[in-house]
Amino acid sequence: MTTSPALSIRPFDASTDTDAVLALWLEAFPEYGDPSRPHRDPRVSIANKLAMQPELFFVALHDRRVVGTVMAGYDGHRGWLYSLAVVREARRLGFGRALVVHAEQALAALGCLKVNLQVLSAKSDIQGFYEAIGYRADAVVSLGKRLETPPLRN
Structure with a gap:
């Protein structure tokens, strides 16, 4: 757990954190509230993460x-x-920087040597945040395909 006088970071706890995380994500990611984008359902995102490496889902508390x-x-x-x-x-x-550092340290402890992330091209302010903490655009094209497989649900 990362701790400072003002902030602590720990793994997500579904029994205490779910409502707060849902509210935060709906504020930070307005597309999560768009019913025409079911692949962005925050409850499904939480359930899927809890089914796969839940120890790598972190919350910051102040x-x-x-x-x-x-x-x-x-x-x-x-x-x-x-x-x-x-x-x-x-x-x-x-x-935000503290959360990224915490996640990077957790990944490094698993032997990870490179971290990737994606930012929507329209979110230049977010790109600037990541650039300020050392991330650079890779010379790649990100491709995606929506699968028809139903998402995990509790």
Whole structure:
């Protein structure tokens, strides 16, 4: 667990954190509230993460309140970061950076040598955040395909 006088980071606990994480994600990722985008259902994202490497799903707390999240994944080849979010009033206080560092350390402890992430091209402010903490655009094209396989559900 990462701790500072103002912030602590620990693994997600479904019994205490779910409602706060859902509220945060709906604020940070407005597309999560769009019913025409079922692949962005935050409850499904949580359930899927809890089924796969739940120890890499972290929440940041400030005064015992969830103020941020990050999910990480590692497939033995590359690490990935997902769903980095900080509540609006706590942005620019170093909480996002602390979450990224915490996730990077967890990935490194698993033997991960490179971390990837994706940012929507329209979110230049988010790209700037990642560039400020050392991430650079790779010369790759990101391709995706939606599968018809139903998502995991509890």
